[in-house]
Amino acid sequence: MRVAAAIASLVLLAACDMGTEEREAVASTRTVQRGYAPVPPGTIPRGASAQAAALAPPGPERTPALLARGEERFRAFCSPCHGLSGRGDGPVVSRGFAPPPSYHEERLRALAPEQIVMVVTQGRGRMFPYADRVLPEDRWAIAHYVKELQARGIGAASGQKSTTP
Template sequence: MRLTVGLVSLGLLAACDTGTEQRDAVASTRTVQRPYWPVPPGAIARGTAAQQAALAPPGPQVTPQLVATGEERFRAFCTPCHGVGGRGDGAVVSRGFPPPPSYHDERLRALSPEQIVQVITHGKGRMFPYADRVLPEERWAIAHYVKRLQGQETGSPQGQETEGP
């Protein structure tokens, strides 16, 4: 019995092709290596037009649902640095990170929702871009929620408009 198993195993091993005769033509990682083809000038990635259209001013119509979505996304992405009230007193500040400016500073109160969307998209100062983490519609929602926060601070109606584009 052992002899039979041993002969069958030896026969199977002899039939295996290790591919060593072609090893010189294949990279050690066994990947297919293709030449580099540069992207043609003027080429645009798929989906770019739709993304740019979603980011174009004036953005979606401001509704209570949009502001509620903005609050939810703000709490998820912005409060670690900016704090719940937008004063720059988030959790990372208590751990030694330099505080971001308060949304209630006059300089930031003067920003339009379009400018806030651009900052969320491209980042500014120590803030890195959130374009790969936050959808364009959610960026608009966050921007309108920030304007609502700023309006609540002074009691002014700023950020409470419900008119659309």
């Protein structure tokens, strides 16, 4: 009796792992892999218009609360590479990464907040895009904080003068 029960159990267990008919299309996680189906022309992803509106210039009004949020987000996302002062001397540079440009260079001081938002969104050079990590309103906050760093002259090179007294 016990032998028959053991054999029945083994048969049931063996049947549980039979897989699917398309065994080549099954990954190790047992999910079915399907071929790529292109997105039909003329379709727009959900939320795309709301995101485009959130990124449209001129962006939110520059307020002390926005600058405080920008500083917080800057410290979290930007300072590892750009450093707290924006000079491109973040901790990753001391670990062998190439330094990013200083925010206090003339070509970067000339950027408008909209342009900074687009760089954060799309990335540039070695900087990868942060669109999937930073919310659109936080990108604006970071851009205004960077402009504030530049205006205060924090971290300016020794030959550059601050634009504020």
